[in-house]
Amino acid sequence: VAFLVVIGIGGTAHAARTDMLDVSDYNNNGHALTTQQFVNLRNNYGIKAITVKISEGQTWNASTAKANISDAQQAGLYTNGYHFARYNSVATAQAEARHAVQQAQVDGLGIGSVIVTDAESSAQSGVSKATNDKANQAFSQIIQQAGYRCDIYTMGSWVNAKMTVANGSGWIAYYPYHVTTDRYTSNHAWQFSSTMTFAGLSGRYDVSQLYDNYYTANTDKNAVISNSQTTHVTTQTAAKSNK
Template identity: 30%
Template sequence: MALRNSFIDVSSYNPDTKEFFQAAKNQGALGAVVKLTEGSEDGSAYVNPRAAAQIRNALAVGLKVSCYHFARYTSIADAQNEARFFVKIAKQFGMYDDTLMIDDAEVHSVTDYQSTSLAFLQEVEALGYKNTGIYSMKSFFTGGILNSHGFGSREIWVAGYGVTSLGIDNATAWQTTDHGIMGIDTSLDFDGAFTTGATAGTVPQINVPAPQPVQHVGHPATGTYIVQPGDTLSGIAEKYGTTYQNLAAINSIGDPNHINVGQVLKVTGQPTSENTYFVQAGDTLSGIAIKFGTTVSDLVSRNHITNPNVIYVGQKLYLAGRGQSNAYTVKSGDTLSNIANIFHTTWQALAQKNGIANPNVIYVGQTIQI
């Protein structure tokens, strides 16, 4: 993994101008993965309205362009339908047959997600696009939902934020942050597939079959979360081991940068236990490192900090190990006064620090800064 080229991924939430992609290139991006589609032609039939301009302008400034499809399949037949839709739109946009085509598999909607995802990629390949890969969260690969070695030589693109290692030995790309270059999703390319070489070839001529009749069934959300002051969709996604794109999709959120305090979101999975520290007034990175028996370099690497002299009050830092240091995750039966007693403080102090208007109302899964 000597290569560590940066690339971005974009969807309808992001700009489509030549100036945007030139600025991204100036900040170090060598490639762009553009969302084309979501779901199937007989289902959501979603096509990114900015895809054509994003592809055109990314190519115009010299970026390597790949494409991705946001998967919603609930069976192998459904996955094949979605693959056909993806290919159909790629051909309409004139994408050559050596374009890297990515399955964005982050909605665990079928028991055997491995076989279903593989069926999607195989159908894309059968229809003329031989260069394929899969994208998903680190937790899907390490938690047994997906087996990275079960995809053969295909690209393995993994989202893993706040960690120094993916723990996935055949990962070929690592999405390290959702606020990197140009403030958006940014990844590292380890083998050059996303960032090197000019896309060439011809548009596949294989006819795309009509969708098969399928029943759309899947796992519903496993719970809900009520948005708190200071929450972001990406922060909530981190808590539940998913991505903001998935939360936006299952909650029909058009703009992931706009959620409202008190909004009830459908979520999947359970809150993760993480070792974090919220920066306090007067903190320095070196002081935090000493306090928790770590090093400045580890904190910088783990949190993708560009300037170790610049941290902010309230900033969430990931630490090595597990268990929270100056934060508490609300459990069933908790009250603010009980939490205050545990940490030898007052409920008034906790309410003020966390922007809690009604101290009698806290929620399971809510993070309380101590």
């Protein structure tokens, strides 16, 4: 996820809880993470859920998705998927949703998992809020008809401005320079950094704090690993974004 523009970096952010990690072909030098790497993330960083990029637009598929989903499941982590949205109409949203469902099934994403529409592209920025809302609803309907659950990921500045994200839903990206307080607590999750580093992994990662159990199959997220073993919000320096 996270096509947000980073203005400055003041070090690795480890302030809010690292409950969820999202991964794509761009991570780990283009290789899927191994089961042991996911176990390390679970045991040492408190990761409970993984959301894997599975598709984009109407034709693109992630080459590492199948292995990432399988390896995360073997590590005992809840697995979900996300689709990078290029749609800007009901018809294109429906086409992309069908593609996302097909690819999720090919990649072994379990029925009942979340498939997120990652709505942050120029396609959505160029149309009205009403158009985006109709398109997001059309995407969600097809996802749910296939037996999956759906959610919207977008940047904080777009929430209820470029598209509706109701309380009790949504995964919101916002990277404050100082991570001093919980944000977007009425939503499912807050992605607070795109620059997290982990021992044993190459590159930087997107990390999110969960506020409910939506991304853990509506079961207690602390059954994976207790929040008491993770870092809570304190005054820290994180990546600063213009979003």
